[in-house]
Amino acid sequence: MSQKTIDRSHEYVRIEGVTKRFGDFVAVDNVSLSIFKGEIFCLLGGSGCGKTTLLRMLAGFESPTSGRLLIDGQDMAGIPPYDRPVNMMFQSYALFPHMTVEKNVAFGLEQEGLSKAEIAKRVGEMLDIVRLGDFARRKPHQLSGGQRQRVALARALVKRPKLLLLDEPLGALDKKLREHTQFELINLQEQLGVTFVVVTHDQEEAMTLATRIGVMNKGQIVQVGTPTDIYEFPNSRFVADFIGSVNMFDGQLVEDEPGHVRIRCNELEATVFVSHGISAPPEAKVSVAIRPEKIEMSRSAPVGTENCAKGVVKEIAYMGDLSVYLVRLESGRMVRVTIPNVERHADERIVWEETVHLSWRPSSPVVLTI
Amino acid sequence: MNNRGWFRNGMLGLGLAFLYIPILSMMVFSFNNSRLVTVWDAENSPTLRWYVRLLENDQLLGAAWISVQIAAMTATGAVILGTIAGLVLARFGPFRGRAFLSAMTTAPLVMPEVITGIAMLLLFVSLEQLIGWPEGRGMLTITIAHITFAMAYVTVVVQSRLAGFDDALEEAALDLGAKPATVFFRITLPLIVPALVSGWLLAFTLSWDDVVISQFVSGPGSSTLPMEIFSRVRRGVSPDINALATILVLIVATGVVLSTLYMKHEEKRRLREEQMARSGN
Amino acid sequence: MDKVLATLHSLAGKRLVIGVPYVWLLLFFVVPFLIVFKISFSWMQPIQPGYAPLFAWVEETQRFVATLNLSNYQVLLQDSLYLSTFLYSVKVAAISTVLCLLVGYPMAYAIARCGPSTRNLFLMLIILPFWTSFLLRVYAWVGLLKTNGVINNTLLALGIIDQPLTLLYTDFAVYIGIVYSYLPFMILPLFSNLEKHDLTLLEAASDLGASPMKAFFKVTLPLSMPGIVAGCLLVFIPAVGEFVIPSLLGRTDQLMIGTVLSAQFFSARNWPVASAVAIVLLLLLLLPILLFQRYQRRELEAAKR
Structure with a gap:
């Protein structure tokens, strides 16, 4: 680069x-x-x-x-x-x-x-x-x-x-x-x-x-x-959608502080906590964009009640260097997650129809107003 | 499948026989001694007497010379005008009156010759009355009329050749600092040379072959070869025309066969080179 | 300032280049038709130029007088000779076109399905006669079709017939002449269309259970429609006004319009009526000509891709 x-x-x-x-x-x-x-x-x-x-x-x-x-x-x-x-x-x-x-x-x-x-x-x-x-x-x-x-x-x-x-x-x-x-x-x-x-x-x-x-x-x-x-x-x-792939959720600002915001999305059960401020009118309609590689996926539930979701694996595409998972949330929404294939052996990998927990860091989501 | 292949090739064979039997029969009977043309005089044939007779016929030879001159001038004029028209239509992008120009260049392709002929003649008569030019009718008026319908064919040939080349070629030349005239002479013209050659030959043949339009716009002393032939064959069959036809067919066939062989050779060379490029890396 | 001049220059140059073919075609193609149109409304005149002016300066009244003469067109309507000639010409051209298609389609199809080198050979064989004299090729048929011509002599010698057939100077002879002369014009557009067909379409059709016959009628034939239309127009339009073929091979009791037009012009020297005939013929062919132009435009655009 x-x-x-x-x-x-x-x-x-x-x-x-x-x-x-x-x-x-x-x-x-x-x-x-x-x-x-x-x-x-x-x-x-x-x-x-x-x-x-x-x-x-x-x-x-x-x-x-x-x-x-x-x-x-x-x-x-x-x-x-x-x-x-x-x-x-x-x-x-x-x-x-x-x-x-x-x-x-x-x-x-x-x-x-x-x-x-x-x-x-x-x-x-x-x-x-x-x-x-x-x-x-x-x-x-x-x-x-x-x-x-x-x-x-x-x-x-x-x-x-x-x-x-x-x-x-x-x-x-x-x-x-x-x-x-x-x-x-x-x-x-x-x-x-x-x-x-x-x-x-x-x-x-x-x-x-x-x-x-x-x-x-x-x-x-x-x-x-x-x-x-x-x-x-x-x-x-x-731009978020055009460059790379992204999971985009429509939502509403519920808490707007200079150092952080909380957003409520209909398709996600938990609220989204973002660790940086944004400039938007209160209670504005916003979109939360999360890149697939910034989502962690595990069989066990994460700690905390925010920035997480639960779903069932519906599709897996093996690409060699990484695998793409499509996870269906309880709201019916499909979420795209990519996981690097660090291990050569597939024993530990998550398979079809498994129930998984998704989570991401507060710095990962991007909040978009236009 | 096999059945259909047989049917297809059978139809093709019959079609080709249909195309060639009349020409071959003309060629065969050109060596026939009999004046009756289609009755083979086995005792005294084959003979070259009609060829000798033909070469002694000053009227036909003179007409042939006039036709060659007109055809050469027509071909040259039609290539110049047709190239410009083809270039304008293929490369100049949209301009006002483009659709009209395109219509004017395709209409002569199908226009019945009698209509073109009468229109041309009336134009020349009116022009002469108005401005005194062209004075009477003759080779000049025939050539102008021929150029007008032959250039339509050249335009199509040039246009479709240019359509096969990327517009970006000329833009690239401009981008590299060449002025429009340089671009034309160094890029466009070399690329369309094959189209110009076939356009010239096509225009030559069209002019050489035309009888209807020539009949309208010719004057005394400017009878072309087709006009001479036409007035002869209208009176009945004459054996020396068979000889003439044979000579023409042989000339054309030689030319076409040679150029096809040349093109085939070039094509093979090109294919070989492309093969080399692919295997080269 | 230099820059501005340069742009103006190139614009003027462009205009000039466009202008050359434009002016030529306007003067020698469009204006002539306007003149024909004008003369079709004037009176015949026994002296040169053979027609009276439409507008004349009349000394007595000191003004221009326009003499618009519709009688040339009335003649066409009233004299049943013209009507039957027009109908006959259209009929002959239509039948010849259909025959030409029936002969040409299988040939074009066979050539399009050949290997590339044989394909070029056959194409050359189809085009070669076109480069030889059209007139002489029509004339060749006189020798073949005559009462004591090659065909009759052969059939008599073989004992198939015992009386020579009347072949020359019939409708049949004209059909043969037109099909023979215009066959390349039918085959070439058909070939260039058929050649582009994707043969996997036929495989797909047979995979889906269509017999070869059915695949041909449901896939190949509809796809070759543009070629068929182009070929037919290239034959039909000039054939309606054909003059040489009917005068060498055709009937003497029923003329085609091209022959009538020439006769009016050269023998009767009635230029105004001949002009009116030309205008009516042109109007009759206007629709097919426009159709052909549309096809031609599309072909050239397709070649660009």
Whole structure:
């Protein structure tokens, strides 16, 4: 995880109240955002949330209906894609099928009018960095998926852009290759000091790559923060639900103190005690979100009368590293619990139809008001 | 299942026989000595007399030359206009009047030729009255008419070729700093070359083959080969036409067979290379 | 400022590129139809250009006079020759289209189920005649169908018949001619549709207990409907206005509309009536043409995916 500190003194991209409409459809809705130099910023969201449109506006393929885009302090309005200090790696890679790897990578440099020798030198260096030196004379259809991805990356990076836009950079790779390539991307980014803006629908990808994530929904940015922020402190039901899996209970505030709150949920018999204060009107309708891995499960009843529940195991999914249990509470509500498989032998494990007690720490639940 | 396979292949065989027997019979009878065309004169056949007769026929040869010129000009004009239209329709996104342009490019594909012919002729007559151009009718008017209906075919060919390529290719080129004109000449054009070649050949054939529209818009001294053939065969069967048909069929068949073999070769090479890429890592 | 100019430039450039085919097609495709429409309302004139102007400057009254002449259309309605010609053309085109489908469908189906290399060979064989002269291919049938033609001679020699059959200059000859000339136009859209079918659908159907026959009628045939419609339109629309085939192979006592139109134009030199015939024919075919355009648009959109 590249959770390094971000230098917030260099604001490199500034998005000011940008809206993009296609006819009646609002693809991007009044988005404001700052991206700092050297960041890997991930725009994360489902399909149609506006993340790709935002990226395409940065590249210059779409222009905002209203609002401003600044890159390195310069307003991008009216600047065509070919004059922007930005390069993009396309989801489909968009490698020119009629050119060799070498020619593909050289294309951008040729447009800058560099000398042949200079182009050859930089192309050679870049191909070595992405370990494709031996494939320079091949055409795209003669390459594997992973190699194509690296050509696309090399082609964009060889222009030495200050900002690289990546549209689902790992989407077309299979799972094993994807993990490997993630770390390669991070290394490359640190080595070259380029700012990355990555669009992805894959939360795992965003979590591993990003220094910060911007979660998008219906054209709006709903939360910006580090991967930990987004996962542990979601600011809305949407974010909590979108990132990872979560058990969400509707409830009502019954006690609201600066240091703690108590919440009564219809689906839980006991009250929920949360060891931090929240800002909500008294007796407000709230949601309590508890991550499955933060719930403990045992055959014996826990001490105390709060933060617990009793139920029957209805489903078990063995995933190798961990197991997912679906427990039906007495209210009929299903709760998802994940337990790491520490032991190799299954003798001690809880099985179907067993009655179990669930509990969690007071610091675990997140209280959401929107 | 076997039964159905037999039925399918039987139908295919019959269909192909239906397509080829008339052509083959024409070719066979082109070597027949008899003037009666369809009665085989076993004693004096095969003979090349109709081929000799054909080569001595200046009128037919002249018409063939006119047809070649018109077809070449048509093909070139139709490829230029059709490429632009195909590019605009496939790549320019929505613009006002797009639906109309698309309608105008597909309508000529099915429009009965007599309607196109009469419309073209009346246009040329009206234009001549209004602005004095085109002066009379001849090769120019035939070429214009042919370009107009042939470009529709080229547009479809180019459009569907472009549809097979990712739009992102052109965007990637723009992103890498290429100006729109550079993008066209270095990315788009090389990609659609095969479509341009087949579009050119298609337009050439359409023009070379057309009799109805040419008849409407031609003038004195600009009879095309199909017009000459038509006026001859309307009067009855003539053996030298069989010889002409044989020559045309052989030329076309050679061309088509060669290009198919070439394409097959290319396809094989490509498949081999892809295989190599997969096993390579 | 430079930037603004550049955008304007690229916008103007785009307009220019769009404008080239647009202007050409407007001038040489749309305007001609408007002219035909206009002339269909004018009086015939024995001198060039063969029709009287719709609007004329009349010296005596010092004003423009519009002479709208509906008689060309009245002729079409009153003279039963035109009505029967139209009906006959539609009938011939419809029957030929159905025959073409019956011949073409099994062929397209057989080719679509071949292995890839034989498939290309067969496709080439289907397209090859298209590249040779249409006129000569129709003409070839004259030699085959004549009273002393190849078919009659063969049948006589084999003793199947003892009197030559009348084959040429019949409806049958026209059907043959149209099916023969337009067969590739039927097969190609059918093939490109059938080729895309997922064969596991048929396996699923047979797994669910459908006989091959039933699977064909319940699965393959409905799925190939777009191909059938496209192929039929590609044959039917031009066949209605066909001119060459009926004049070489067809009856002399019953003409098709294309022949009548040409005769009005070239022999009777009645341009206004010929124009009216063209307009009515166009209106008759408008619906099929629009249908075809819808199909074509969908095909191109599908190719994008």
